[in-house]
Amino acid sequence: xxxxxxxxxxRDELDTIENLMQFYTYDFSEWLPLKLGEYxxxxxxxxxxYWRHPATRPFLIKVDAELAGFVTVDNRTHLPGADYNxxxxxxxxxxxxxxxxxxxxxxxxxxxxxxxxxxxxxxNQPARLFWAAVMPGLDIGGLTLHQQMVDRHxxxxxxxxxxxxxx
Numbered sequence: 001x002x003x004x005x006x007x008x009x010x011r012d013e014l015d016t017i018e019n020l021m022q023f024y025t026y027d028f029s030e031w032l033p034l035k036l037g038e039y040x041x042x043x044x045x046x047x048x049x050y051w052r053h054p055a056t057r058p059f060l061i062k063v064d065a066e067l068a069g070f071v072t073v074d075n076r077t078h079l080p081g082a083d084y085n086x087x088x089x090x091x092x093x094x095x096x097x098x099x100x101x102x103x104x105x106x107x108x109x110x111x112x113x114x115x116x117x118x119x120x121x122x123x124n125q126p127a128r129l130f131w132a133a134v135m136p137g138l139d140i141g142g143l144t145l146h147q148q149m150v151d152r153h154x155x156x157x158x159x160x161x162x163x164x165x166x167x
Contacts, residue, residue, distance in 0.1 A: 002063050004103045009058040009070070014051050017058055017070045018044070024090040031123040032153070050074070050087075057112075061091060061104055068095040071104050073112060078148060079159050082117035102134050109138060113164035116140075119150070119157040131158060139163070 025042040037043040050056055055075035061068045072087040091101050120127035146157040
């Protein structure tokens with residue numbers, strides 16, 4: 001059994017996440033018309049305002065102490081009343097299908113009780129299948145589904161509440 005760790009990224013680790021954004025963008029190029037730049041990299045604009053925003057919480061994902069991806073929680077919500085959003089979720093292909101993303105989502109939801117939204121573009125078939133399989137097994141309340149356009153792309157939104165657990 002692998003050891004999965006969700007590690008709050010420190011300021012000096014944000015370059016690592018920015019590097020991983022190339023792979024995240026590569027995956028998305030299957031569903032969106034994203035183009036490689038002249039030097040073989042995607043033209044990703046640096047996001048210092050996103051990383052500096054107080055509501056943005058970046059995490060590195062490690063499996064058996066090996067870097068396996070990243071995830072961010074932010075407050076860039078599209079649905080009224082939602083406080084939290086998963087901004088980015090990327091698990092390296094080698095670690096997919098092993099429960100890593102499911103563990104990451106469950107861990108984040110337990111750390112941030114409150115009103116959530118999670119969404120994916122409908123063209124992203126793996127994300128559609130993942131979220132449809134994961135959502136029913138989470139300890140959440142008031143789950144509703146919404147269809148909405150984001151940047152001219154049809155998206156599915158999950159809106160729900162994560163209870164706070166007192167120890």
